[in-house]
Amino acid sequence: MALSKREIDKPLLFNLDRGIQYASKEFRKHIKTNKLITQSMSRKGNCWDNAVAESFFKH
Known part of the structure; x- marks a missing residue:
């Protein structure tokens, strides 16, 4: 792991x-x-938690 x-x-x-x-x-x-x-972890079943990152990497 990177910590080591x-x-x-x-x-x-x-x-x-x-x-x-x-x-x-x-x-x-x-x-x-x-x-x-x-x-930090996204909430279960909430697609909006990661919406910005998903739209940034969308092809």
Whole structure:
């Protein structure tokens, strides 16, 4: 993981989708060990949470 290769010296917002790998207890526990990282996750069933990013990458 990137955390083992690079030190975080200022607050970081880790924004992600609701993928199973990011929602797992193990992953969330690992993220919480670093006090400078805040995890942000889209709300279940709300397509508008990620609308700006989706429209930016739309082909």
